[in-house]
Amino acid sequence: MERLPVDDKSTNKSVNLLVISVKSQVINKSHMTGVQQRATYIHDKPPKDKIGVMESAFVLTVMTLTVLGPSGWILSHVDEYKTRRP
Known part of the structure; x- marks a missing residue:
């Protein structure tokens, strides 16, 4: 089987973009603790109607x-x- 030529520059760019996006997500969430990350959708208002x-x-x-x-x-x-x- 013949190997196709691989462009190292484009491969490196795509890997670098992936690493940067993952690092930015980790940095954005790093200041929150685990409980805060899961509880960000909870509101502090009481329910409108009692069930x-x-x-x-x-x-x-x-x-x-x-x-x-x-x-x-x-x-x-x-x-x-x-x-x-x-």
Whole structure:
């Protein structure tokens, strides 16, 4: 197999740009501790509306049925799907 000629200048430039971008990201975040980095999206305002227990239970029930309902239907009818001919 023949090797293609490699332009060392363009390779070095791309590597240098990569190193510079990585170093700048590290420098920008180096003054923050680990907890501060993860908690930058948390706001200090209280919620506008208080969510009640009934609302939480309703949403949890709907989400559970949405995810598990179709798969439960399919699993309960597997025998019918096996015997059905096209």
